[in-house]
Amino acid sequence: MNTLKVLRDLFYYNKEFATGLLLILIVVAVAASSFFSPYPPLDVYVVPPDLPPSWQHPFGTTSRGQDVFWQLTFAIRNTLLFGIVVAVISRVISLCVGLVSGYRGGWVDRVLMSLNDTFVVIPLFPILVLFYFIMRDQMTWGLLALIVALLGWAYDARLTRSIAMSLRTREFTRQAVFSGMGTGRIVWQEHLPFVLPIVFSTTLNNINWSIGIEVTLSVLGFTDINTPTIGGMIYWANQHTALVSGIWWWVAFPIAFVVLLFIGLFLLAISMNEYIDPRSRLSRLGGQA
Numbered sequence: 001m002n003t004l005k006v007l008r009d010l011f012y013y014n015k016e017f018a019t020g021l022l023l024i025l026i027v028v029a030v031a032a033s034s035f036f037s038p039y040p041p042l043d044v045y046v047v048p049p050d051l052p053p054s055w056q057h058p059f060g061t062t063s064r065g066q067d068v069f070w071q072l073t074f075a076i077r078n079t080l081l082f083g084i085v086v087a088v089i090s091r092v093i094s095l096c097v098g099l100v101s102g103y104r105g106g107w108v109d110r111v112l113m114s115l116n117d118t119f120v121v122i123p124l125f126p127i128l129v130l131f132y133f134i135m136r137d138q139m140t141w142g143l144l145a146l147i148v149a150l151l152g153w154a155y156d157a158r159l160t161r162s163i164a165m166s167l168r169t170r171e172f173t174r175q176a177v178f179s180g181m182g183t184g185r186i187v188w189q190e191h192l193p194f195v196l197p198i199v200f201s202t203t204l205n206n207i208n209w210s211i212g213i214e215v216t217l218s219v220l221g222f223t224d225i226n227t228p229t230i231g232g233m234i235y236w237a238n239q240h241t242a243l244v245s246g247i248w249w250w251v252a253f254p255i256a257f258v259v260l261l262f263i264g265l266f267l268l269a270i271s272m273n274e275y276i277d278p279r280s281r282l283s284r285l286g287g288q289a
Contacts, residue, residue: 010275017275020267027261031080034073039066041074041228053249060249063240068253074228076257079211082145082229086210087203089149094157095199099187101157102164103173113161119154127151128213132222141227144217148210156202160195167191197272204269208262215258230258 010017039046045065053060059068101112131147132139167173167190176186211230217223218231225232233254237243242250 010271014271014274016267017271020264020271023260023264024268027076027080027257027264030073030257031077032073034070034077037070037073039070041071042226050245050247059253060247062236062250063242063245063247064236068249071228071233072253072257075230075233075254076261078141078228079214079230079258080207080261082141082214083207083211085142085145086149086152087206089146090153090206090210091156091199091203093150094153094160094202095192095195097153098157098160099164099191099195100183102161103168103183103187103191105165105168109161113158116154116157116161119151120158122151124151124213125216128217129222132217140224141229144214144223145210148213152206152210156199156206159198159202163195163198164191167194197275201269201272204265204272208265208269211258211261230254 011021012018034041043066047057047061047065047067049061049063049065051057051061057067057069059072061067062071097112097116101109101116128144128147128151135143164187173186173190176190181190214223214229215231215234218225218229219234219238221235223229223231225235234251237247237250237254240247240250242248
């Protein structure tokens with residue numbers, strides 16, 4: 001089905017998708033504004049500190065002499081990029097493991113699912129904290145994204161495997177085998193298109209999950225706090241006791257935008273899940289296929 005037609009149908013017939021898309025566009029617009037910032041993201045005391053929201057500084061300024069709005073543009077850009085990087089890497093791993101395991105079966109399936117189940121039961125947050133204390137001086141934004149991605153693929157790999165197992169028994173798969181196609185071509189050319197809608201939905205959920213991990217670790221100071229992120233902004237606000245000092249805008253605006261991001265991604269994910277289900281799609285489109 002044409003991608004533009006799918007997006008058009010979702011936008012016109014699914015209020016959740018339209019609302020989620022609008023929220024994501026607002027967040028992306030704020031993130032894109034970072035490229036026009038008059039202040040470098042790491043510079044401090046470039047504006048008078050502790051100013052409340054005004055026409056000159058719409059979101060106020062911090063105790064470190066930074067404009068909250070412009071600092072927020074860098075923070076939301078890095079946080080969103082973090083989620084996308086984690087989601088892309090973990091999707092590649094989950095697709096490779098799930099598709100190969102579901103199609104090959106036998107000992108290959110047993111080995112891959114044993115590995116998969118090992119990652120499922122690993123306590124993620126303590127492991128990430130342990131990595132931070134071991135690699136404190138080397139823990140960069142990119143390294144944290146890689147570690148989170150390597151630990152966050154297992155659940156979706158099992159979902160992909162279940163779909164691949166059903167596709168293995170289809171007639172077109174048998175025809176591909178009889179025509180001499182190898183495992184790689186069957187998995188990526190014949191089976192991958194059937195799991196892409198699920199992949200898109202799980203990608204949105206994975207972005208939300210990874211952003212939540214990043215914000216939590218940053219607020220606790222378990223990441224590179226010098227890289228502007230939403231969690232990093234809240235961390236510095238806590239360090240300067242912003243709420244106790246009455247500088248509420250330093251905390252309120254980062255939280256508001258990350259909530260918008262969470263809600264937008266969640267609405268897009270559930271709308272895609274409904275579109276994937278034929279019965280929900282027919283009811284949304286008023287009986288049209």
